[in-house]
Amino acid sequence: MATTVSNMTSSDHHADVVILGAGPVGLTIANYLGQCGVDVLVIEKLDQLIDYPRAIGIDDESLRVLQSVGLIDKVLPHTTPNHWMRFLTPKGRCFASIEPKTDEFGWARRNAFIQPQVDRVLFEGLQRFDNVRVLFSREVTDFSQEPSGVVLHMKKGDAPVETVRSRYLVACDGGNSFVRRTLDVPFDGKTAPNQWIVIDIANDPLGTPNIYMCCDPVRPYVSAALPHGIRRFEFMVMPGETEAELSKPENMRKLLAKVLPNPDRVELIRQRVYTHNARLAGRFRVDNILLAGDAAHIMPVWQGQGYNSGIRDANNLAWKLAMVVKGLADPSLLDTYELERRDHARAMIDLSVTAGHVLAPPKRWMGTVRDGISWLLNYVPPVKRYFLEMRFKPMPQYTRGALVAAEPALKRSPVGRMFIQPKVLTEDGRKVLLDDAIGNRFAVIAWGTDPTWGLSAEQVATWKALGACFIQALPSVQLDAGTVAPDGVIRIGDADGRLKEWFGNHPASVVILRPDRFVAALAIPQTLGAVCGQLGKVLGARGSAAGGRVSTVGEAA
Template identity: 45%
Template sequence: MSHDPDVIIIGAGPVGLTLANLLGLRQVEVTLIEARTELIDYPRAVGIDDEAMRVMQAIGLVDRVLPHTVPDQKIRLINGDGKVIGEINPTMREFGWPRRNGFVQPLVDRVLLEGLQRFGHVDVRFGAEAVDITQTADRATVTYQTADGSRRSISAKYVVAAEGGSSFTRKQLDISFDGETRKARGLVIDVANDPLGTPHAVFGGDPTRAYATLSLPHGIRRWEFTMHPDEPDELADDDAFVFGLLSGHVPAPESLQIIRRRIYAHHARIAGRFRVGRILLAGDAAHVMPVVAGQGWNSGIRDAMNLGWKLAAIVQGRADDSLIETYEEERRGHVAAMVGLSLNMAKLMTNDSRIASSLRDVTAAVIDRFPRLKAKVSGQGFKPMPRYDTGVVVPTPIPQFKSIPVRDDVPRSTGTLFPQPRVVGIDGAQGLLDDIAGNDWRVFVWNNDPTKFISASTAELLPRLGASLVQIVPAVQLPWAAAEAGDGVQVIGDPAGVFQAWFDARPFSVIIVRPDHVVAAECLAQDLEATLQKVFVAARVARLPIMTS
């Protein structure tokens, strides 16, 4: 591009690349700068969850990501005596994808980078290191230095800094990075031609030296070992030391084809602020966490998903600038929960106390005796799910009508992720919900034509929100419902009764879903008009003519 973009992204890691793809799909002009001359190729994340896979689906790259994953990867938890004390094996598909997937991050990052070639309005510049950032009331300017030492400046409406835990932007803005760095370090060893070949992962809570090993795609095996305080980082390059660590894990360590080895620290930190004016922090620049729970990469992808639709709505004139205030409001609480989970799991599995390890083993034995509790652990029921109580959400009281019997444990959906079962379109094509119904704002109405419950003036505002009207019916009703539907209504069928059961468990029949799949509001059909008006306010929908980029 020969002119300044709408958004500047600093950092071509997974967060910056994902956000650039999300904005590219929404026709937002983006310049992405990266200090390195190429993508990072050393060992990092190895787990991608169902929420992040849904994002890969949203940006149209999931089919290219899948070959680099191990779906439904089971984790066995082992104590110091080699006994299995627990198992994590989630098999649900609530959001359309396996909850746990092993993956090779550099290969997935490459897919994300190549995906940007689809967009002439996304400019990627490697060898461009940010050295200064300034801003005014309506623009932010980034000065970057190229490999030849020259400096250039570009400005945009917003800047998203996603350049990692040592973020230059965060430091220049003098934003604190609160938390701790654990004394225990880890040594990562990646090996080609997997000498074990087993598909699962093992987390070894051995107080003498904690370890983990995972099977990765393409015949790669990873080991991670806790380093003792008196062991220097240089030991990572000592073959004798490395082979000694591996001697109890494989028959012949000296014959292994080691791809890479690297020492890393366990950080648990959150930035004091995620935003200063028109400059935002995302991913590791905003938060870092121990790797044990496998949520660092995934948390950054959630940041990108939250930011993508909001930035697009603002720069395209469909929403007021104040919408960006909801980014930190919504993301901070969930990030803090993920950091806490990761830190607690790290302390649980990598501690060097025999007493603490014994207490952990006793607790595991107790859990094993209670099937429901055991199933919750196995299904990752301990993982905090996104739930927004404030931001772009409209909480609704549970209706009190005799015709709607309500249990004490009625599920509330506002602020949570909407499920993604398989559905069928009017053309008979079956697929996951987002592929059939789209990825923008959607008003899902069970068994009713939504046009019967909204006024003409409200219908006219739906394009500003970017919303479509979707009627969900039992699949057997699909032809009839489609023939009778109002203008602009998409009718989809529920072939396996998944949505019928979902709505049956709730006192609402209308669900309004944001582009990041978070439920913004839920209501009865008769309340749709009033609820949409509240959603327009929460989403800061602009009522002026839409600007073009």
């Protein structure tokens, strides 16, 4: 396969999609589009991937996305599953512990990781694709939009200006996004009054697992065990302190003396001062330009959701871009990206700000109240479970967008929520995670029945033209009944009974999944044709029906 890193001397470049920024969000989108055969150009201002300390928490949703781009086996060795978070009082009492042990999406809900190592996996994953190129050391100087797409100009040092033409530009260029600022998109929110210094140490001098949020009223700090024997400490920077002062050996020793008996005996990797912001872009799309990751929203680190929110953006946007670029959907589908992602990004910002106030209350008396209330609530089982199981985390749920909304009377509808990922049995006897049986595509999954029964022949053809698969889910023992699956239908066995439980909890026996694993619609066999028709109109989707005529997905024969 062709190498993804390019030193092309031509002054002109062309791509279907240009991604500005080789961070985790841009690299994830590039990997997904690469799998779909979309021509992608990634432009990075720096001369290499960033290697300084950044995110340390990756959740189950993000791992599922990395699974979808075929890189999960290379990522997992750089993670620590079931990485609990514990809040401690100044005297060391644990007043709240976050220990979610469910795995409804196929992976542990909280995991430690070291971001540069996973970014490297994502970057190297691009080498699989001839249709993806990466250009380092390029600074975009200006851009403009035309009816056919976006034109950019960029420079590499003293070399001649290079011109790039693309249909779409995805700006993943960080919280200080050049693209967002040039478009004059508001970035409203607040900047925290205190900075924090992050210190990474090799050969962990503590060795204890998990992450501890130490609510010291004098100087709050965080102590986190990371993979490969690395320990991270984060200390609040007090008024009047500077990064230069704190980085002096004698001051670094004073900080570490709070947490280590021998602060001189450490192997320092690096330290860096961060400012915590909570900001949200006023728009995520301006014609053929889309904002993603930190360019669209930034948040404090306290729930580890900045990185994960960016990966959610990638998961939501990439499949829509692929459909539009390949002519399978109307460009209006891209409007659903902001419609679906913006409110949830705001919810995660609010959660992160709240967690920061728990760690470091704005007023000292608030910490005393916090400690007293938490001591009492620890003895109330429902409250304790609420924290242990991480029920406070707002899960993405889309009520508008690329979906067919459930009836208003149906409370807690799964439509717009991520579908579960249990283990399933394939017909050849393999036990795999559900997504590995589906692939990156739409899926019509029916419990016990033929998933094509309620569709016309033309509907089946048009959904197949979109790459959709039809799946019949059965109790595993029924795979050995000797019956033959309907033509074009994949049969899977419900290995652990979780699919049966899911369908049993909802008034529907057929679920339509989007490529990002969110539930697009529910039906029963007798209503499936009508529901698919509605979904096709919402998507503005098109596919080649039998006989070559182009028809709207869901159109009756």
